[in-house]
Amino acid sequence: MENERKLTIARAMAEATAQEMRIDPSVFVMGEDIAELGGVFGNTRGLLEEFGKERVRDTPISETGFIGAAVGAAQDGMKPVVELMFVDFFGVCFDAIYNLMAKNTYFSGGKFNVPMVLMTSTGGGYSDAGQHSQCLYGSFAHLPGMKVVSPSNAYDAKGLMTAALRDPNPVIYMYHKGLQGMGWLGTEAGAIVHVPEESYEVEIGKAxxxxxxxxxxxxxxxxxxxxxxxxxxxxxxxxxxxxxxxxxxxxxxxxxxxxxxxxxxxxxxxxxxxxxxxxxxxxxxxxxxxxxxxxxxxxxxxxxxxxxxxxxxxxxxxxxxxxxxxxxxxxxxxxxxxxxx
Amino acid sequence: MQPAKDTLAWMYEKMVTSRRFENAIEKIYMEGKSPVFNMADGPIPGEMHLSDGQEPVAVGVCAHLNPEDVVTATHRPHHQAIAKGVDLKKMAAEIFGKATGLSGGRGGHMHIFDADVNFACSGIIAQGMGPAAGAALSRQIQGKPGVAVSFIGEGAANQGAFHEAMNLAAVWKLPMIVVVEDNAWGISVSKEASTAIQRNSDRAAAYGIPGHYIPGNDPLKIYEVAGEAIERARRGEGPTLIEIETYRLAGHFMGDAEGYRPEGEKDGLFAKDPIPAMRAKLLADGDFTEAELDDLENKAQAAVDEAISFARESADPKPEDALTAVFA
Structure with missing residues (x-):
């Protein structure tokens, strides 16, 4: 329809996060350049202005530190959303991801939950070479204890983000840079689709x-x-x-x-x-x-x-x-x- | 800050509980492992890292903690767990890999988790620090009471996670205390051979926070310094780094031949065993009678006996339960 509202994946992710932050005070966001800048890939834009520095935090360049911290906060009743700017950076922090985030539920016999969302950008095609262009889907999906999602369009991006934020488990949310709708990374028109204003979920695990x-x-x-x-x-x-x-x-x-x-x-x-x-x-x-x-x-x-x-x-x-x-x-x-x- | 008599009694009792627990585990661990030592055999298979000698650190720090406070521990967690109030029966059962264990046998001795007292572990060096910083952040954001204590070994100070978590805790002024148990050895590599500075507490300067070094494996001195650091964190004044000289009276793990130790080192360490030392001090100070201390020891032994019996008598988990509790 002509006058249907269309969003990019970046804006759909930010909207889902904002809507959940309005109703759930335990949700907070941290990562590199996610506050003042709104995320290098635009997916946290507007959050700092609405929710302030306490809940929207720029971190030091310390992925092991802040992803590990997200695990501790999640076990303590919070719902952290953290960003690993490029999935390629997992090499500096994978212990916090696969040995802590993904295993602490099991190690505690289900008594500690780790409800957190780890957002990370994937994909190449724009000549960023071998340390900023990988997808690494298999590396994450191979290891037990974390859900892994990746949307192809803005409708799914919003619904999957809302579902991830309501999931009691850690969710790896992989967004492809070529689909973000950032002009400087090229734009895939098919990813920019109608997105309802109201909050909704896309079921994780459903193709x-x-x-x-x-x-x-x-x-x-x-x-x-x-x-x-x-x-x-x-x-x-x-x-x-x-x-x-x-x-x-x-x-x-x-x-x-x-x-x-x-x-x-x-x-x-x-x-x-x-x-x-x-x-x-x-x-x-x-x-x-x-x-x-x-x-x-x-x-x-x-x-x-x-x-x-x-x-x-x-x-x-x-x-x-x-x-x-x-x-x-x-x-x-x-x-x-x-x-x- | 000197502990009151009931605190002293608690400290002594928990030190003895911890040691007697380790003594029991040590004995049972060897069942089925002789004449040929195979780690997979016996009622307690797998690696076993005993905490004998390091009890003063656990009680000196945890004497100031409430159940709501958060502790992250290491691959050598028994003394810290006991001092934090982790359920001893369920912990013993977990170490035996029984269905009644803290996680029903999924974690084992290096992965002791007790949500009731906010106790968690990581078997990977320094990796408890990030979660401790996060728990402290959670309390800060929510305005809820509680501090987070991360126990690590001296070898962990050379890990990247140490620097990242220390900086994060300092820049955000988190209610966190990092306690370095300096037992002088990272398996077979000495602190001197691995660490560019003599005292890891000096690294606090790099984060603009207080750092304290406590020599002598002295539970009362540890109690005093930890108490100040924890009060400071509770007041919202940020993190503290404490390094404590302690001694590992056992090997790195059971089966460790300890050939790397200089000749006679162990004899010297046993002469400084902190438990008889504390008993002697409590008697010398006139705070306790022999009978009172005997009572505490008997109480400790009874708790250990009960826990070990519970673990031994508990059923194995159903094998197929391995496939559950991966997700919430």
């Missing part, structure tokens, strides 16, 4: 069918969903009907939706901007092959980031990234269509 189709299932998350949708448009012109599954959550993983889609189409392509080996793409394929090999009309394919550090040079990085053309080629191959000359 969405972003586009229905009959011939091939394209499974992805975040930016990869948009590659899949563009590929589906092109495939439709060639007479191939592609279904696009937007996972939205990696933990818990909605295996039922994946399996049901592949049962219908008989063909599977996984699009993953994270590294090829030992990651999300392998897990999705195993999800299908472990349960319904008989449904598959062809061996599954994956379009993932090759197992190399992310290069700086634009042509090299673009060569490595998933894109719609790669998906189209894979789908044509799977569907037995001749490759056009």
């Amino acid at each position: 969405a069918i972003a586009r229905e189709g009959r011939d091939v299932t394209i499974v992805s998350i975040a930016q990869g969903v948009h590659h899949g949708l563009k590929a589906a448009d092109k495939l439709a012109e060639q007479g191939i009907s592609a279904e696009v599954v937007d996972l939205r959550s990696l933990v818990p993983l909605d295996r039922d939706t994946i399996r049901a889609s592949v049962a219908k189409t008989g063909r599977l392509i996984v699009v993953d901007e994270d590294y090829h080996s030992y990651g999300v793409s392998g897990e999705i394929i195993a999800t299908v092959t472990e349960s319904n090999m008989a449904d598959l009309k062809a061996a599954p394919k994956r379009i993932a980031y090759p197992d190399v550090p992310i290069p700086f040079a634009r042509v090299m990085e673009q060569h490595c990234l998933p894109n719609a053309d790669k998906i189209v080629a894979a789908a044509r191959d799977l569907c037995g269509a001749p490759v056009p000359a």
